[in-house]
Amino acid sequence: MIKAYVWLKKNRLMKKVKLYQLLLSLTFDAVSLFYLLALVGYFAYSWIQVGEIPPFGRQIIDAVALFFHDVQNMQQVFLLLPLVYIARSLKHPGVLFSSSEQLLSLLPYARKKLWLLAYIERTVQACFILALVACCIYFLVPVRLLPLVLFAVGIWLMVGLLLFVQWKLFQSGFLWKVAILLVLSLLSGVYVALKHQAVYFLYVTVVFALMVYSIARIFTHIDWQKVVNASDFLVWNMPLISQATKIKIKRDKQLALLYRFKFWKAEFPYQIEHAYHRLWVIYVEKQIGHILQMTLALLLLLAVVSYFRPFYFGMALGLAIFIETSFLMALFKDRLTFDLLSVLPWDMKALRKSFAFVAMLLSFVLLVPASVYAYVYLKQWSIFYLVLAILTFIIFLNVKLDRQFHVWDRSHPYAQNMEVLAYVLVFVVMFSVVFQWGMLLGYVLCAMYFYKMMRHRAVSQ
Amino acid sequence: MINLRVEHVTTFLDKKKLIDNISFVVKKGEVLALVGHNGAGKSTLLKTIMNVLEKQSGQIVIEETYDQDEHLLQFKERISYLPEEPMLLSELTCMQHFQLYGMSYKMNETTFHETLERDVKGFDLTEKWDAYPEQLSKGMRQKVQAICALLPDVPVLLIDEPFMGLDVYAKAYMIERLEEKKARGTSIILTTHQLELLEGIADKYVLLQDGKVTSAGPIHEFTTIKRRTDDD
Numbered sequence: 001m002i003k004a005y006v007w008l009k010k011n012r013l014m015k016k017v018k019l020y021q022l023l024l025s026l027t028f029d030a031v032s033l034f035y036l037l038a039l040v041g042y043f044a045y046s047w048i049q050v051g052e053i054p055p056f057g058r059q060i061i062d063a064v065a066l067f068f069h070d071v072q073n074m075q076q077v078f079l080l081l082p083l084v085y086i087a088r089s090l091k092h093p094g095v096l097f098s099s100s101e102q103l104l105s106l107l108p109y110a111r112k113k114l115w116l117l118a119y120i121e122r123t124v125q126a127c128f129i130l131a132l133v134a135c136c137i138y139f140l141v142p143v144r145l146l147p148l149v150l151f152a153v154g155i156w157l158m159v160g161l162l163l164f165v166q167w168k169l170f171q172s173g174f175l176w177k178v179a180i181l182l183v184l185s186l187l188s189g190v191y192v193a194l195k196h197q198a199v200y201f202l203y204v205t206v207v208f209a210l211m212v213y214s215i216a217r218i219f220t221h222i223d224w225q226k227v228v229n230a231s232d233f234l235v236w237n238m239p240l241i242s243q244a245t246k247i248k249i250k251r252d253k254q255l256a257l258l259y260r261f262k263f264w265k266a267e268f269p270y271q272i273e274h275a276y277h278r279l280w281v282i283y284v285e286k287q288i289g290h291i292l293q294m295t296l297a298l299l300l301l302l303a304v305v306s307y308f309r310p311f312y313f314g315m316a317l318g319l320a321i322f323i324e325t326s327f328l329m330a331l332f333k334d335r336l337t338f339d340l341l342s343v344l345p346w347d348m349k350a351l352r353k354s355f356a357f358v359a360m361l362l363s364f365v366l367l368v369p370a371s372v373y374a375y376v377y378l379k380q381w382s383i384f385y386l387v388l389a390i391l392t393f394i395i396f397l398n399v400k401l402d403r404q405f406h407v408w409d410r411s412h413p414y415a416q417n418m419e420v421l422a423y424v425l426v427f428v429v430m431f432s433v434v435f436q437w438g439m440l441l442g443y444v445l446c447a448m449y450f451y452k453m454m455r456h457r458a459v460s461q
Numbered sequence: 462m463i464n465l466r467v468e469h470v471t472t473f474l475d476k477k478k479l480i481d482n483i484s485f486v487v488k489k490g491e492v493l494a495l496v497g498h499n500g501a502g503k504s505t506l507l508k509t510i511m512n513v514l515e516k517q518s519g520q521i522v523i524e525e526t527y528d529q530d531e532h533l534l535q536f537k538e539r540i541s542y543l544p545e546e547p548m549l550l551s552e553l554t555c556m557q558h559f560q561l562y563g564m565s566y567k568m569n570e571t572t573f574h575e576t577l578e579r580d581v582k583g584f585d586l587t588e589k590w591d592a593y594p595e596q597l598s599k600g601m602r603q604k605v606q607a608i609c610a611l612l613p614d615v616p617v618l619l620i621d622e623p624f625m626g627l628d629v630y631a632k633a634y635m636i637e638r639l640e641e642k643k644a645r646g647t648s649i650i651l652t653t654h655q656l657e658l659l660e661g662i663a664d665k666y667v668l669l670q671d672g673k674v675t676s677a678g679p680i681h682e683f684t685t686i687k688r689r690t691d692d693d
Contacts, residue, residue: 265554265591270573272564275557282552340548340558343511344565345538409534 001109005117008100023244061141068143074151079188082207085162086181094166095119098231126159161211168214171222272347276354283335294327302369310377314433317370317389318426325396328359348405381436388442392425395449413456421445462489463525464616464648470519472509479505481672487648492662495652497669503652507619511542524616543610545621547602549594555605556590566613580608583634600626611638620651624658
């Protein structure tokens with residue numbers, strides 16, 4: 001079994017090394033790698049030649065020396081360690097048991113023994129890291145060997161025991177983990193504040209009880225699939241590779257706490273708008289990374305570019321309206337043409353209404369820098385300018401929605417001149433910071449658009 | 462009356478021709494069995510009809526009026542799809558899925574509840590209404606998806622492997638519902654490897670091979686699918 005386990009680990013390592021080699025060869029060519037190494041070598045050589053530790057390094061060495069001078073500091077590390085491992089149990093099982101190990105367990109190898117091997121691997125790993133750190137400390141910092149070794153061994157033993165706690169707590173519900181974490185944080189906080197030995201004793205008792213409980217029931221009620229999913233993510237999530245390939249390895253989705261509440265699981269009132277609202281909430285939650293990136297980029301655009309001149313502010317705002325509406329439309333199309341929604345009929349009226357609400361909510365934050373600059377550059381006209389910008393945003397988004405609906409259904413009314421009007425409005429927003437009379441033209445165009453819309457609504461009714 | 466007309470449809474995926482110039486019609490209340498080997502293009506054809514995959518050329522029309530290219534919104538209102546693999550959203554409960562289907566197809570609330578109650582009982586899915594798909598077994602998820610697709614009364618129903626993952630009672634109920642839909646005038650296109658279950662339901666067949674129609678006709682004329690390695 002050990003042979004098969006080592007073979008598995010070796011192959012996994014080889015695969016990872018190959019991936020990193022590929023990344024290296026794609027990122028650097030041989031010449032630039034040579035120069036990079038030469039530069040690093042030059043700095044290392046000069047540092048050794050000078051023989052002096054830079055001031056920042058000296059500060060770290062002094063702090064480490066001071067830490068080992070006082071036993072109480074070391075005691076506090078032991079106080080902190082259980083909290084770290086309990087917090088880690090929220091997402092990390094402690095002992096990695098991935099789908100490869102699971103596959104081995106289907107062959108004639110006992111799962112418990114495989115787990116034990118994985119556990120031993122983790123503790124050996126921890127021992128190696130601790131020994132390395134201890135060696136560095138011993139050679140760089142003036143500390144005595146015995147307390148350092150005792151401290152390292154103490155931490156290693158503690159880690160070994162806490163891995164059981166982490167493993168067991170990983171299986172528990174979120175609320176349990178948080179409750180235990182809170183109780184222990186409270187106890188350690190009280191101890192640090194009062195330095196009362198009874199509190200320390202109580203803290204140690206709770207941690208000890210957790211350890212005993214975890215070891216005694218190490219394989220009871222274990223959701224192995226949950227462990228496998230989390231382990232697969234932890235083993236194969238390589239941020240550098242993900243960054244380079246743009247392929248993100250996703251953690252096995254655990255539904256957020258919200259999804260467990262009864263009101264969230266309750267039936268919708270029987271109107272499609274309610275379902276659409278929920279679908280948008282779910283979608284925004286899934287796309288929050290992209291949404292934040294875009295919002296941040298536009299906020300930066302508005303805040304930085306607008307700083308220089310009023311004209312630049314107008315340009316930035318016009319551009320922001322164009323980019324934001326295009327981005328929102330991309331989200332809209334993606335939502336409807338992906339997963340379950342792609343095969344369902346769409347109620348366009350309800351969709352437009354629910355999406356407009358989401359769009360306004362997502363874009364609202366852009367009003368903050370826009371309002372500040374509008375006031376700085378336009379003073380009493382700023383309110384008229386902001387209202388015009390908001391109307392332009394609404395009209396632009398509506399025109400784009402109409403065009404998309406027309407693509408999906410030729411009978412949906414769409415007038416190209418309204419799209420031209422929307423583009424003109426964006427230009428009006430751009431230039432009316434400098435030429436304020438342009439605002440009047442903008443309001444006339446808005447009135448034309450809304451008149452046309454109302455007329456169309458009256459006709460269709 | 463013709464409920465679905467598929468004319469000269471060709472679909473590409475990554476420059477590979479998956480569906481090659483396929484044409485057929487399905488009349489009101491008719492059941493068409495799409496048969497063929499794995500990879501023959503059956504599921505791809507259903508996805509093309511559903512507009513999940515974009516076709517390169519050809520025309521797909523429902524009730525001789527609603528063209529997939531010209532009136533996609535009305536087209537979608539008239540077609541329901543049961544995919545081979547459940548397409549459920551992990552963030553909605555079973556009941557919320559049923560409601561989403563009912564409301565999307567503009568089902569009357571009373572009809573929705575009546576139909577749902579019957580289907581839930583028929584597929585033996587009671588007490589799982591507020592569960593999320595991840596909390597269900599694969600078979601249960603398949604049942605939820607089946608109920609969703611069977612809820613609306615639409616002119617065209619597409620089913621990809623209708624009996625996949627269903628237990629014996631659920632299979633019997635599925636056949637009962639298909640017969641009922643057929644009697645009401647729904648045109649059904651289904652793909653299956655369990656042809657014996659379709660006896661008495663299917664009216665005609667279309668045999669696909671490498672994305673092309675190799676033979677078609679009334680179901681009683683269908684004998685068997687040749688092994689790929691057999692000589693022509």
